[in-house]
Amino acid sequence: MCKFVISGGQTLRGELTVSGSKNAALPIVSAALLAEGPCTIENIPNIADVQSMLDILKKLGANVEELDRNTIRIDATQVTSHEATFDLVSKLRGSYYLMGAFLGRFGQAVVALPGGCKLGTRPIDQHLKGFQALGVDIVEAYGKVTAKAYDASGILHGNNIYLDVVSVGATINLMLAACKAAGQTVIENCAREPHVVDVANFLNSMGAKIRGAGTDIIKITGVPKLHGVEMYSIIPDQIEAGTYMIAAAATGGEITIKNIIPRHQESLTAKLQEMSIGIEEGEDWIRIYNNGSVSAAHVKTLPYPGFPTDMQPQITVLLSQADGTSKIVEGVTDFRFQYTEELKRMGADITVNGKMAMVSGPKNLKGTIVRAPDLRGGAALVIAALMAEGDTVIQDVQFIDRGYDNIVGKLQSVGAKIVRVEDDN
Numbered sequence: 001m002c003k004f005v006i007s008g009g010q011t012l013r014g015e016l017t018v019s020g021s022k023n024a025a026l027p028i029v030s031a032a033l034l035a036e037g038p039c040t041i042e043n044i045p046n047i048a049d050v051q052s053m054l055d056i057l058k059k060l061g062a063n064v065e066e067l068d069r070n071t072i073r074i075d076a077t078q079v080t081s082h083e084a085t086f087d088l089v090s091k092l093r094g095s096y097y098l099m100g101a102f103l104g105r106f107g108q109a110v111v112a113l114p115g116g117c118k119l120g121t122r123p124i125d126q127h128l129k130g131f132q133a134l135g136v137d138i139v140e141a142y143g144k145v146t147a148k149a150y151d152a153s154g155i156l157h158g159n160n161i162y163l164d165v166v167s168v169g170a171t172i173n174l175m176l177a178a179c180k181a182a183g184q185t186v187i188e189n190c191a192r193e194p195h196v197v198d199v200a201n202f203l204n205s206m207g208a209k210i211r212g213a214g215t216d217i218i219k220i221t222g223v224p225k226l227h228g229v230e231m232y233s234i235i236p237d238q239i240e241a242g243t244y245m246i247a248a249a250a251t252g253g254e255i256t257i258k259n260i261i262p263r264h265q266e267s268l269t270a271k272l273q274e275m276s277i278g279i280e281e282g283e284d285w286i287r288i289y290n291n292g293s294v295s296a297a298h299v300k301t302l303p304y305p306g307f308p309t310d311m312q313p314q315i316t317v318l319l320s321q322a323d324g325t326s327k328i329v330e331g332v333t334d335f336r337f338q339y340t341e342e343l344k345r346m347g348a349d350i351t352v353n354g355k356m357a358m359v360s361g362p363k364n365l366k367g368t369i370v371r372a373p374d375l376r377g378g379a380a381l382v383i384a385a386l387m388a389e390g391d392t393v394i395q396d397v398q399f400i401d402r403g404y405d406n407i408v409g410k411l412q413s414v415g416a417k418i419v420r421v422e423d424d425n
């Protein structure tokens with residue numbers, strides 16, 4: 001176990017480059033199971049969740065070759081197993097993508113229910129409802145899902161599916177399962193996140209016929225086989241980029257963030273401008289600067305293109321420095337304010353009531369010992385520590401390592417005083 005030790009009060013200046021999207025990489029690595037040949041994928045973030053997913057593929061018998069720190073070559077041709085046990089999947093929620101990939105490849109799947117960040121209940125009922133619509137028998141028992149196509153040949157059958165909830169995971173999982181189903185599948189009320197589009201583009205590069213990704217209706221025409229991919233590059237991580245944008249604003253600094261797609265950041269960029277933060281955009285970069293006070297604002301998290309739930313903890317830290325009272329409403333997950341207890345121990349003035357938090361500022365934060373409750377809550381504590389007075393120790397940073405590639409090195413490169421040390425607690 002490790003911890004971060006951060007000396008606050010440094011103004012972040014300079015430039016840094018964003019890694020590939022975690023929430024695209026996890027389903028794309030799973031999708032390689034569908035290919036009858038090798039897939040080479042670049043701009044893969046070197047993070048714990050991706051390593052966990054690659055370990056699962058290796059244990060299933062896939063040949064996984066790391067060509068460099070962010071490029072891998074996966075050949076799943078030899079995989080015959082359609083089962084992922086709890087010891088394999090317990091670490092990450094993204095393991096549910098194995099269900100869609102196994103069903104698309106073998107017509108059957110046995111996958112233990114997923115792990116991942118504790119953000120309230122995180123059901124997968126919409127995933128299972130969609131699989132059933134594609135002609136799959138589902139049995140949920142003993143902490144796992146057992147799924148098998150009714151068709152003795154193992155083929156799934158296209159159908160119309162209407163998602164009751166806008167779900168990133170269900171949208172992507174159903175694309176994985178339906179791309180080799182017989183006939184056409186239409187999924188309505190789909191998630192429109194950039195990583196949904198990235199997965200569809202990857203599948204199409206394997207020979208799938210998926211249209212409409214990025215809108216709320218996706219049409220899939222099943223194909224008999226999917227081939228390998230010579231080279232596919234994963235989109236930049238919009239949440240990692242947003243985290244560093246807020247860190248720059250929170251420390252009164254100026255950072256240019258490179259290798260991003262500004263359009264993917266629009267809801268955050270607009271909110272930061274509303275908060276009087278300076279923004280300059282180029283084709284694949286954004287410059288953030290804050291040389292004055294921060295204005296209070298109201299934020300409600302929504303499915304894309306709304307304000308992302310994965311940026312809720314980070315914007316709340318910045319709002320603790322705003323002049324006045326701000327309101328944050330969590331519109332996507334059941335509960336995602338665990339981190340505010342740690343922020344209050346640093347001096348933030350936050351009141352949480354169910355899915356709403358009221359934040360009053362500006363409040364000077366003071367360094368202390370805190371514990372990361374989950375991935376994005378941990379990232380929020382890093383931002384708080386960067387601007388706090390004195391030193392902060394953040395424990396349980398394994399949560400942060402799940403989703404941020406080299407966060408210590410990237411922050412050091414723009415002037416932060418942050419080190420990773422062994423935690424013997």
Ligand code: EPZ
Binds near residue numbers: 023093122128191403
């Ligand atoms: C993905 O989680 C991301 N994880 C999450 O990122 C992200 O917060 C979330 O999408 C929303 O953008 C991965 O991609 C691995 P959902 P997922 O299905 O797929 C409800 C991070 O910080 N729901 O879009 O689990 C659900 O309870 C992580 O990188 C159902 O009711 O999210 C939630 O309230 C955290 N039934 C809402 O929908 C279902 O079958 C959105 O969930 C599925 C979801």
